[in-house]
Amino acid sequence: MIANLVDQARLHAPLLVVGLPLIGAAMAFATPHARLSWLFAVSAAAGSCAVAFDMALGRLLLNSPALAAQEGIALTVEGVGVFSAPVVMAALALVILAGGSFAGEMRARTAPHAWALSLCVGAGWTGALLAGDLVGMVIAVEIAWLASVGLFALSGEHERGALNGALRMLTVGGVAAALALLGAALLSRGSGGAQLAGLAAAQISAPSITTAGVALIVISLAIRAGAAPLHIWAAAAFGRGNALAVLVVGVVGVTGALAVLARVTAFALTAPALGSGISATLAALGLAGIVIASVQAVGAVNIRRLAAYASASQVGGVLLGLALGSPAGLASALVQVFGLAVAMLALLGGAAAARSNAVEALDGLVRRAPVASIAISAGALSLMGAPLTIGFLGRWRLIEAGLGAGWWWAAGAALVTSLAAVFYGGRLIERVFFRHAVATVDAPRDFWRVSLMPLLIAAIAAIAFGFAPALLLQAASNAALLQLGHTP
């Protein structure tokens, strides 16, 4: 009977990955007790994560045949979705678990709302990764975005600047939503349908309209991912929100948006009529993002703003990998997405332990919070692309793929990202280990602070994937081949 249940769960895995967080959100919202609500939220996120990992293991590493229910909501299992969904849900589970240490900063009345909104963010992005058609994808993205806005607005209870950040997210997100809708309509009209998977084989009657549609969708998703120079919401929101909101949006949201962007561009780049235009758009965005965001990150004095700019710079590298349009380029982009997720988990999670947003608050942190210090340092090293970190692998794969395609400038841009990260990341490491604290913010002596530990330890371990990356690289490579219609 258990085997039967497991088989049924595997058959409906995409629905469970999206549905479990939504059910958990409803249960968390309906539970008035903050800690019990948190437990429901952690359970739902962990359950969804387990299903997503099982789906990825089977499809990418064990080469199990694709199983999919033929009835119900149109969800599909493709390379990018099956690789990224476990990353998004694992990040969400760790962030919600760590949220137990920040729950004391929230009012007991609003904490259940925060857990519910966090789960909706995860459900939205995984829904967009697994949606079978454009309309489903657009709606799922908006669910995730509006839940993110709500999360920041909730954190305005303690820090009123978060309300301003929420408004900025709402206005920029609204513009992005309008662009996405117009893009989806143009794409649908030009290609004769709303199915993403059919784009490569579609009889595209109007290539310019279809290219414009895809470009608008790409720009909309790049805005959500915080890609420079479209990241006008990110620094203000990150700098003012509470720790939970920043972790959810900065890790889960950015990773989800990037993964959905990778999915859409992978479909578009395989369509002969669209490839060159989309590739040029991505390359331009990626290059601009690396340069602009790197300069901004070097000058940042607020940890979370620095993380926002650093993330934007890394996103530029991902866009360059996608622009290549090859299996190697897509695989490098997926490895970079993973690397960005764990680096941001480490950096933002470690910064949350410092209990202050100013870079000066990191002075001498190693004496007060050694695990958080190691996490911040590991995150900074990964962003630099230091050898034996996962960040190095992603950067290396990008350089390999770029040189293989004759894009010498892409390899140069990857090096620029690393060099800039040495400045802003090195500054953080220097403060953590080699300075003495002038004044510290006393962290509450609370048992629940230990719930931050799994996030920090998992982030450090994932960054250390650079020591033994074979599984990850194989999964990314197989995901890219599957996505682009080849056999792994």
Place this chain on the structure above:
Amino acid sequence: MSAAIEIAGLIAATAMLMGGALTALTSVSVIKRLVGVIVALIAAAIATSVLGVLSTMILAAVAMSFAYCAIGVGILVRLQETYGAGDAAEIDATDDQAEPGREA
């Protein structure tokens, strides 16, 4: 719908979308920013209708407009209660003063 009317309608909707987007991103008043967002979304709904695509897409556009409007109004009310101001520049300046490691 004849091609000329379709093209004219699409151009008008796109212009309306761009106008709404510009207002949303640059207006001094936070209320006008929200109005700009709603205008942009309505324009997108009009464009999807003019292009004759799936009715589900049009419904999604309308639903999104309502959602952004509802959440936006809630945030605006809270902003007014908290800051007592409706000027985006004033609110930004107040927050920059209070933010740790303040930046320009």
